[in-house]
Amino acid sequence: MTRYDDAIDASLQRLHDEGRYRTFIDIARAQGHFPHAVWTKPDGSRKDITVWCGNDYLGMGQHPEVLAAMHEALDATGAGSGGTRNISGTTVWHKRLEAELADLHRKEAALVFTSAYIANDATLSTLRVIFPGLIIYSDALNHASMIEGVRRGGGEKRIFRHNDVAHLRELLAKDDPAAPKLIAFESIYSMDGDFGPIREICDLAEEFGALTYLDEVHAVGMYGPRGAGVAERDGQMHRVDIINGTLAKAYGVFGGYIAASARTVDAIRSYAPGFIFTTSLPPAVAAGAAASVRFLKGQGGVSLREMHQTQARILKTRLKAMGLPLIDHGSHIVPVHVGNPVHCKMLSDMLLEDHGIYVQPINFPTVPRGTERLRFTPSPVHGPSEIDTLVRAMDALWSHCALNRAERVA
Numbered sequence: 001m002t003r004y005d006d007a008i009d010a011s012l013q014r015l016h017d018e019g020r021y022r023t024f025i026d027i028a029r030a031q032g033h034f035p036h037a038v039w040t041k042p043d044g045s046r047k048d049i050t051v052w053c054g055n056d057y058l059g060m061g062q063h064p065e066v067l068a069a070m071h072e073a074l075d076a077t078g079a080g081s082g083g084t085r086n087i088s089g090t091t092v093w094h095k096r097l098e099a100e101l102a103d104l105h106r107k108e109a110a111l112v113f114t115s116a117y118i119a120n121d122a123t124l125s126t127l128r129v130i131f132p133g134l135i136i137y138s139d140a141l142n143h144a145s146m147i148e149g150v151r152r153g154g155g156e157k158r159i160f161r162h163n164d165v166a167h168l169r170e171l172l173a174k175d176d177p178a179a180p181k182l183i184a185f186e187s188i189y190s191m192d193g194d195f196g197p198i199r200e201i202c203d204l205a206e207e208f209g210a211l212t213y214l215d216e217v218h219a220v221g222m223y224g225p226r227g228a229g230v231a232e233r234d235g236q237m238h239r240v241d242i243i244n245g246t247l248a249k250a251y252g253v254f255g256g257y258i259a260a261s262a263r264t265v266d267a268i269r270s271y272a273p274g275f276i277f278t279t280s281l282p283p284a285v286a287a288g289a290a291a292s293v294r295f296l297k298g299q300g301g302v303s304l305r306e307m308h309q310t311q312a313r314i315l316k317t318r319l320k321a322m323g324l325p326l327i328d329h330g331s332h333i334v335p336v337h338v339g340n341p342v343h344c345k346m347l348s349d350m351l352l353e354d355h356g357i358y359v360q361p362i363n364f365p366t367v368p369r370g371t372e373r374l375r376f377t378p379s380p381v382h383g384p385s386e387i388d389t390l391v392r393a394m395d396a397l398w399s400h401c402a403l404n405r406a407e408r409v410a
């Protein structure tokens with residue numbers, strides 16, 4: 001009916017008008033050749049490209065042990081799990097994966113969800129049910145999935161300025177000391193690549209009797225001696241009450257989870273609609289994820305993590321040497337500041353078309369207006385020749401477009 005169609009068209013037109021309409025780049029990654037992929041253009045023609053903005057940070061999506069575990073489970077048990085966790089959908093592969101994750105984070109238990117998005121949303125909204133009157137203190141730059149979970153729960157919330165522990169303290173001090181409290185934050189914020197102050201926030205949580213909820217999505221697999229994240233690296237993991245992670249980024253597979261005390265996991269398992277009323281992961285996916293977690297806990301993980309950090313350092317050093325405005329907080333994420341949505345999109349288009357380099361422009365609302373950027377994610381599978389090609393292309397484009405080369409202080 002036209003009045004509905006008109007409203008749909010108007011909503012899409014708003015996005016076009018604001019330059020926020022999203023176009024998906026159609027790519028086929030070639031197993032065994034990441035980060036190489038084939039891009040199918042809108043006209044149907046194809047071009048070989050290198051993916052520079054993926055979240056398969058360590059190339060685990062093509063790791064032989066992961067693929068073998070998936071094949072094995074697929075052949076053993078078939079495609080889907082056939083049910084929710086409660087009704088016929090709990091298998092030995094789900095149990096093994098949860099045991100692997102609990103061990104990874106040295107917690108009593110873990111709970112696997114469809115994704116880390118769902119894990120954040122379902123857990124944060126359900127904690128409100130378990131702790132009536134819960135006040136949630138949420139970092140201003142928390143991921144959309146946490147914002148959604150905090151909002152949907154419906155109770156009291158306080159937003160503290162990004163990474164500002166003094167502001168957090170002020171907010172905590174203003175509230176009733178008897179009220180149940182939870183501080184929700186991230187270990188690495190993926191758009192700037194900066195770290196959350198885990199130790200300071202845990203100190204505050206102790207002082208004010210609050211629980212801590214840490215999203216380690218951009219750190220699991222990549223930081224810490226066994227890849228459990230930044231809290232592990234910094235010796236703070238035991239102080240965090242609930243850790244959230246993904247199996248879809250550095251672990252290269254799919255799914256999300258929380259790790260916490262046995263009673264916390266039992267309660268979330270029992271109350272969270274986002275866990276209860278949905279089909280469990282396909283066993284092959286659970287098997288692949290478990291194999292990836294297991295591999296990255298060991299010596300193989302240690303070397304991949306070292307290579308990953310080295311690649312990030314090399315790329316940053318080279319881009320900085322050309323005076324490109326890098327945002328550098330010492331993590332593996334390499335954002336180059338552009339500061340204008342049209343330029344950002346144009347640079348991304350030129351990199352793809354002319355240089356076969358795929359980096360998605362990051363524009364509002366993912367980042368604030370005026371901070372538009374290109375966000376590169378180097379990995380152990382981006383070799384010297386891929387880095388060379390990228391650095392030369394950026395140098396040429398920066399000159400061609402007469403963009404600033406002033407160092408941006410992070």
Ligand SMILES: *Cc1c(COP(=O)(O)O)cnc(C)c1O
Nearest residue numbers: 115116117143217246248255256
């Ligand atoms: C990607 C992301 C998520 C969601 O993870 P998925 O498993 O892809 O749903 C959660 N938190 C942060 C910070 C993320 O960047």
